Amino acid sequence: MASTEHFTTATSEMDEEKEAPPPQDLTLGWVRDALVRQEDSIVFALIERARFPYNAPAYDPSLLPQQGGRSLVEAFARGAEVLQAKFGRYQNPEEVPFFPDDLPAPSVIPYNFPEVFHPASAYVTENNAIWNMYFNDLLPLFTVEGDDGNYTSTAAADLVCLQALSRRIHYGKYVAEVKFRDAPQDYMTAICAKDRDALMKLLTFEAVEEMVKRRVLKKAMVFGQTVTLEDKTFDDETKYKVDPAVVARLYDEWVIPLTKDVEVEYLLRRLD
Numbered sequence: 001m002a003s004t005e006h007f008t009t010a011t012s013e014m015d016e017e018k019e020a021p022p023p024q025d026l027t028l029g030w031v032r033d034a035l036v037r038q039e040d041s042i043v044f045a046l047i048e049r050a051r052f053p054y055n056a057p058a059y060d061p062s063l064l065p066q067q068g069g070r071s072l073v074e075a076f077a078r079g080a081e082v083l084q085a086k087f088g089r090y091q092n093p094e095e096v097p098f099f100p101d102d103l104p105a106p107s108v109i110p111y112n113f114p115e116v117f118h119p120a121s122a123y124v125t126e127n128n129a130i131w132n133m134y135f136n137d138l139l140p141l142f143t144v145e146g147d148d149g150n151y152t153s154t155a156a157a158d159l160v161c162l163q164a165l166s167r168r169i170h171y172g173k174y175v176a177e178v179k180f181r182d183a184p185q186d187y188m189t190a191i192c193a194k195d196r197d198a199l200m201k202l203l204t205f206e207a208v209e210e211m212v213k214r215r216v217l218k219k220a221m222v223f224g225q226t227v228t229l230e231d232k233t234f235d236d237e238t239k240y241k242v243d244p245a246v247v248a249r250l251y252d253e254w255v256i257p258l259t260k261d262v263e264v265e266y267l268l269r270r271l272d
């Protein structure tokens with residue numbers, strides 16, 4: 001594991017490719033580095049989903065008459081979560097299932113994940129909002145109309161996007177915990193008053209948000225271009241696999257606000 005010093009520097013650009021487990025002395029620099037790394041996963045997941053057209057039948061319950069009104073994508077996600085729960089995915093407190101009811105107990109020997117979250121706050125979930133945002137708002141913005149019959153591959157690609165978004169947004173728990181530890185008095189006053197607006201104000205860093213939005217726009221341009229052996233520069237004619245403006249909008253309208261909602265909900269339970 002890297003030295004503690006590494007974690008204490010808040011960096012805007014990260015050299016490390018791998019995400020280390022959270023250090024015991026959690027710092028905002030470490031959490032922000034992890035969020036920067038996860039931008040890559042989100043942009044690549046969107047690029048992979050955009051290979052398929054919208055594929056409406058994947059979302060139409062009539063495709064699966066035996067599934068009691070569930071669409072293929074919902075049945076697929078539920079089934080995948082059951083399998084992943086069995087093999088221990090949700091033992092890691094960073095992983096939040098979309099369908100927590102009826103998940104089986106893990107059958108693997110538990111790994112000793114560090115307990116960083118305050119127990120009463122650990123179960124905060126924004127997954128319903130993430131699910132609805134993804135299918136109702138985001139998906140139509142970055143897929144082309146059409147039906148190529150690849151419904152299961154489409155559902156699998158949707159789930160990768162959803163899990164990457166969920167992981168990023170629920171990292172708000174780390175952000176909230178570290179901000180609380182850094183200024184407990186300020187946060188305690190707002191928590192005791194159950195003052196959501198005050199909490200939102202305390203935890204917001206507009207300059208950081210602007211940097212995040214600019215960086216994801218650039219990542220969508222860099223990762224989403226067709227690589228050829230010729231030298232070329234970005235121009236208005238460049239075609240991207242996912243429109244960079246949509247990725248910036250995803251962060252601006254949904255990812256950052258939902259992360260902050262997670263932070264507020266976490267903090268409201270922080271003294272329970």
Ligand SMILES: C=C(O[C@@H]1C=C(C(=O)O)C=C[C@H]1O)C(=O)O
Nearest residue numbers: 175203204205208209212256259
């Ligand atoms: C995540 C943080 O908290 C807030 C949310 C941000 C985000 O979701 O990217 C950025 C800045 C803050 O307003 C942070 O401070 O890094």
